[in-house]
Amino acid sequence: MATIWLDLVEVSSGEFGTRYSALLAGDLSPPPGSEFRIDWGDTGLPDDGGDDIFLGYRIEGIGVVQDYRGSTFAYPADVRVAATDSTIWFDAAVPGPLRLAGVPEAGGNTVHMGDGDDTVALDDTSTVYGGGGDDTMFTVDEAYGGDGNDRFRGAEQAYGGDGDDQFLGMSPGDVYGGAGFDEIVGGDRLNITLGRLEGVERINTYVELTLTSAATSFGPFSIDAYFEGVELLFDARTRVPELLFSDADLDILGPDAFKVPGYDDLRLLFGDGDNFFRGQDRVGGVERLTVEGGRNVDTMRGGAADETFVGNLGDDDLHGGGGDDDLQGRDGDDLLRGGQGEDRILGGIGADLIRGNRQVDALGGEGGNDLIYGGLGSDRLYGGADDDVAHGERGRDAIEGGEGADSLFGGRGSDSISGEGGDDLIRGDAHRDEITGGAGADSISGGAGRDTIQGDGDDDVLRGARGTDTIDGGAGDDAVHGGANDDLLFGGAGTNDLYGGRGEDVIHLEVGENTARGGEHADLFIVEMGAGADTILDFEVDLDRIQVLSGATSFEQLDITLRGDRTYVTYGLATDVVALVGVAPGDLDASDFLFGPA
Secondary structure (H helix, E strand, O other): OOEEEEEEEEEEEEOOEEEEEEEEEOOOOOOOOOEEEEEOOOOOOOOOOOOOEEEEEEEEOEOOEEEOOOOEEOOOOEEEEOOEOOEEEOOOOOOOOOEEEEOOOOEOOEEEOOOOOOEEEOOOOOEEEOOOOOOEEEOOOEEEOOOOOOEEEOOOEEEOOOOOOEEEOOOOOEEEOOOOOOEEEOOOEEEEEOOEEEOOOEEEOOOEEEEEOOEEEOOOEEEEOOOOOOOOEEOOOOOOEEEEOOOOOEEEOOOOOEOOOOOOEEEEEOOOOOEEEEOOOOOOEOOEEEEEOOOOOEEEEOOOOOEEEEOOOOOOEEEOOOOOOEEEOOOOOOEEEOOOOOOEEEOOOOOOEEEOOOOOOEEEOOOOOOEEEOOOOOOEEEOOOOOOEEEOOOOOOEEEOOOOOOEEEOOOOOOEEEOOOOOOEEEOOOOOOEEEOOOOOOEEEOOOOOOEEEOOOOOOEEEOOOOOOEEEOOOOOOEEEOOOOOOEEEOOOOOEEEEOOOOOOEEEEOOOOEEEEOOOOOOEEEEOOOOOOEEEOOOOOOOOEEEEOOOOOOHHHEEEEEEOOEEEEEEOOOOOOEEEEOOOHHHOOHHHEEEOOO
16 A cells, blocks of 8 residues: 655644644646555644644645545545645545535635545535535535435536435525435525526525526425525516426415515416415515415415415315405315405306405305305405305305306395396395395295395295395295285286285285285275286275276276175276275275276
């Protein structure tokens, strides 16, 4: 074995004893198996009363090749590089883990590490190849990890290679993760100005991440970070900056703000994994952040900013935050919940569960059998296609069922409810409601409060319940029930059944053949001679009245006859009549009738 003796070139005393180093200078390419030893001279190590610490070796040279492959070092410890523009080789024969450090005056070197677990801390103009082993590289210009699980800090360009690599709290220009699960990790603040980011599976920092990049290619990816200055991909039509992720699972957790200089919008496009996003904890950054899911189950939680969440395919869970959010489930059976702002929520295709919150929300089920809750605030709820269930809950809500057999409930507050198409079940619940059944055979109850109910087309069942209600059957054969209090009832066209219930009711017997009961108290039946054949089942003489709007103008012009158990009231040659059940002709006089408009 060739032995190369080196002069002792540095002795220094410190708190823990004496430190020493030896000089390796010039173009050194020792024979394979050479051993480097220190020539201590005749006196040996000085005795200073403390523990002696051997610092290691100092490598010097300018533009030379220093090759230590196959060599061994006596007293192995740190190696300090003071060379400039040189190439330095190590390999597994170097006792490890090797700690390689630079000095301020060095730079421009290319260092090839061995297969051990090495630590390299050089200047920011050097290039280091880690080789095998789990290497740690600090403040170099270009770092190549090679095999092993490597760690990088402060590299301008970092190439992870094989293994699970970490890029620690640095500001690289390019990061190439390579094979394995690679991660960019910061502490309280991580500033990354990127020319290109590829093959990185996670970015993780506690407080702030500043990220600027012209091009990206992500694998499975998660972010716990603050974004500022994101300049990534752009939509060719809208020029909206986009951050596009791959098909694997993605987590984005709690960034404080997203910022894009010169742009108000930013889009994050998930791949086809099961993805999770949690928005900003404070307002800041872009005015509108859009997050779009992929094919599988996406979970999104809003922060304080205004956000747009799009679930796309899969059964997604979207939850707004403190801003005015736009939630779109698209395909799949989605769970959509508003936050503290004024949100717009659309379920899309699928059986969705939609919940508003405290503010004024717009909630739409669109396709599928949806369940919608308005929450607090004056909300707009729209069921869309298929059979939906919508609850306005509190506030002045506007509820539209859309197509399908819908169940609509106003809740507490003065609501506007429209069933639109389909056979709908509608309940106004508390307060003063305006309800329209729309097309289809609807069942409507106004609930408590002074309600206005319109049946519209088809055969409807309309109930006023409590409160002074106005109810119009519209077209079709309708059942109209006033309920308690003084109600105003219109049968509309068709063969209708009208019942006033308790209270002093006004019942209009219009076009068609109507059957009416006034119920308790003094009721007024309004008829038009020639408009149809109507029957009053419970007319009470000296209590109820009949008002004739057209045709006869006085009691003497009426023809009153008894046929069986019914008294028929007609005018002239008109074939249309009013039939009174259980009333004798002689019991009627002029006091039971009114003529002309009210």
